[in-house]
Amino acid sequence: MGLSVKIVVASDGPDLDAQLGYKFGTSAYMIIVDPETFKFEAIPNPGASAHRGSGMQAVVLAISKEVDAVLTSYASPTIKRHLSDAGIIVITGLTGTVQQVVERYKQGEFERYELGAHRFTAMHDGISASTILHALQNTARQFANLLPVLIGVVLLIGLFNTFISEEALDSIFSGAAGLDTLWGACFGSILAGNPINSYIIGGELMDLGVSMFAVTSLIVAWVTVGLVQMPAEIAALGKKFALVRNAVCFVFAILVAIPTAIIFNKFAA
Amino acid sequence: MIQVVKNKNKNGKKWESAIRVLAFPAVVLAVYLILLILMPDKTILAFKSCGNIMRSLILPLGLVFIVMLLLNLFVKPAQVVRFMGTGAGVKGILLAIFAGLISAGPIYAWYPLLKDLKEKGAANSLLAIFLYNRAVKPFLLPIMIAYFGWIYVVSLTIFTIMASIAVGYLVGSLVKERAGAFL
Numbered sequence: 001m002g003l004s005v006k007i008v009v010a011s012d013g014p015d016l017d018a019q020l021g022y023k024f025g026t027s028a029y030m031i032i033v034d035p036e037t038f039k040f041e042a043i044p045n046p047g048a049s050a051h052r053g054s055g056m057q058a059v060v061l062a063i064s065k066e067v068d069a070v071l072t073s074y075a076s077p078t079i080k081r082h083l084s085d086a087g088i089i090v091i092t093g094l095t096g097t098v099q100q101v102v103e104r105y106k107q108g109e110f111e112r113y114e115l116g117a118h119r120f121t122a123m124h125d126g127i128s129a130s131t132i133l134h135a136l137q138n139t140a141r142q143f144a145n146l147l148p149v150l151i152g153v154v155l156l157i158g159l160f161n162t163f164i165s166e167e168a169l170d171s172i173f174s175g176a177a178g179l180d181t182l183w184g185a186c187f188g189s190i191l192a193g194n195p196i197n198s199y200i201i202g203g204e205l206m207d208l209g210v211s212m213f214a215v216t217s218l219i220v221a222w223v224t225v226g227l228v229q230m231p232a233e234i235a236a237l238g239k240k241f242a243l244v245r246n247a248v249c250f251v252f253a254i255l256v257a258i259p260t261a262i263i264f265n266k267f268a269a
Numbered sequence: 270m271i272q273v274v275k276n277k278n279k280n281g282k283k284w285e286s287a288i289r290v291l292a293f294p295a296v297v298l299a300v301y302l303i304l305l306i307l308m309p310d311k312t313i314l315a316f317k318s319c320g321n322i323m324r325s326l327i328l329p330l331g332l333v334f335i336v337m338l339l340l341n342l343f344v345k346p347a348q349v350v351r352f353m354g355t356g357a358g359v360k361g362i363l364l365a366i367f368a369g370l371i372s373a374g375p376i377y378a379w380y381p382l383l384k385d386l387k388e389k390g391a392a393n394s395l396l397a398i399f400l401y402n403r404a405v406k407p408f409l410l411p412i413m414i415a416y417f418g419w420i421y422v423v424s425l426t427i428f429t430i431m432a433s434i435a436v437g438y439l440v441g442s443l444v445k446e447r448a449g450a451f452l
Contacts, residue, residue: 056346060390063347064354086347135341139334145290146381152294153377154326155301158319162311193322193375195406203416216425223404224436229377231293236380237387237396244443245397245436252401252432260425268420 007105008032008062009098010072014042016099021045024075024092025055031098032065035106038099055079062088069110071101149235156228157192164191169201173210180214185253188221189246192229198222212264216257224249322375329374337382340389350390355441357395362437365395366430369402376403394441401433 010027011018021027033040069089202215233242304312
């Protein structure tokens with residue numbers, strides 16, 4: 001857009017006639033407007049459908065777009081603090097359409113907020129006991145949210161460690177390097193735990209004559225691909241991220257194994 | 270009336286969220302119960318193995334908790350966007366590689382921290398680079414050298430770090446950032 005001043009308005013719709021949204025974090029759209037020209041860009045709010053952390057996603061959007069001010073009906077004190085810390089002026093308690101509030105901004109109606117915003121930022125320079133308590137509560141909540149899935153993952157790893165034996169693994173590798181490399185990546189993706197175990201299994205497979213392509217793909221996939229940990233990764237980073245990352249890493253376990261094994265076979269075998 | 274509807278929606282979302290979080294461990298526990306009937310000895314062994322994993326998790330989880338607390342206290346979203354957003358450039362890539370190399374403990378101990386960083390604005394590509402570089406374990410390299418020799422370990426380390434950048438690029442391209450700002 002190439003704007004000199006940018007303001008973001010939390011709204012219910014994607015244009016200037018839309019009404020302001022109720023909350024900054026969960027409004028349907030973020031309208032980024034140049035108050036001089038009224039040129040605008042409507043971005044669906046990434047946090048509108050989120051259950052948790054919605055406000056933070058809207059904050060990240062505002063910071064990334066390098067806006068100068070946020071106009072909204074309501075923003076929580078935490079959101080206000082994060083925006084102010086980033087040097088963004090926050091103006092709350094507004095109603096009407098996007099066009100109406102931007103015009104009020106243009107006419108200088110909110111200049112007193114700009115002075116107030118600097119005072120607000122200055123107030124948060126130190127760390128008080130309540131800030132530490134708040135950070136502790138936040139950290140504990142973030143942990144508690146992921147704990148049940150984490151326990152599920154540990155239980156699943158316990159099952160795999162007990163029910164899949166090294167002998168069973170050895171018997172599956174056929175001797176065909178291509179197929180074995182694929183098998184190595186598959187087992188590395190399923191098995192989990194301390195990487196030392198992957199070195200031990202890899203060393204045993206090597207002694208049994210299994211190709212280094214297969215051994216290496218197993219060792220790389222062991223850490224980079226995690227089918228068992230997938231539920232925890234989905235809960236933390238989203239379904240699409242987890243699926244795409246694991247699929248890409250599976251392919252790269254094989255791609256990394258090829259040059260590594262070639263060098264090993266040529267210089268170290 | 271509007272307030273009542275809002276409260277109902279809020280409660281509904283809370284339940285939905287609780288069911289989503291608890292469904293997975295509940296299913297795994299159900300599998301344990303079935304296996305306990307079919308193969309009691311092996312299932313008890315699996316339970317014991319879980320106990321060992323849990324014990325080994327205490328230290329890394331404690332470390333991650335402290336790192337997260339410090340992050341919540343001192344690191345602002347604006348800083349995360351600058352150092353780990355998609356606009357972070359080469360510095361961001363180097364930071365993600367370094368963090369991945371030195372991070373210790375099982376990956377699932379790190380998920381709460383990664384979730385926090387993502388919510389504060391870290392780019393998907395850099396999170397993927399961090400996760401890939403965990404394949405290189407500096408503290409375990411001597412053991413790996415004992416098994417496979419230093420030529421193997423050095424080449425695997427170099428190819429892994431190179432691959433991590435490609436993985437980061439692909440994940441960043443294929444997974445659209447939730448915050449539309451990372452353009």
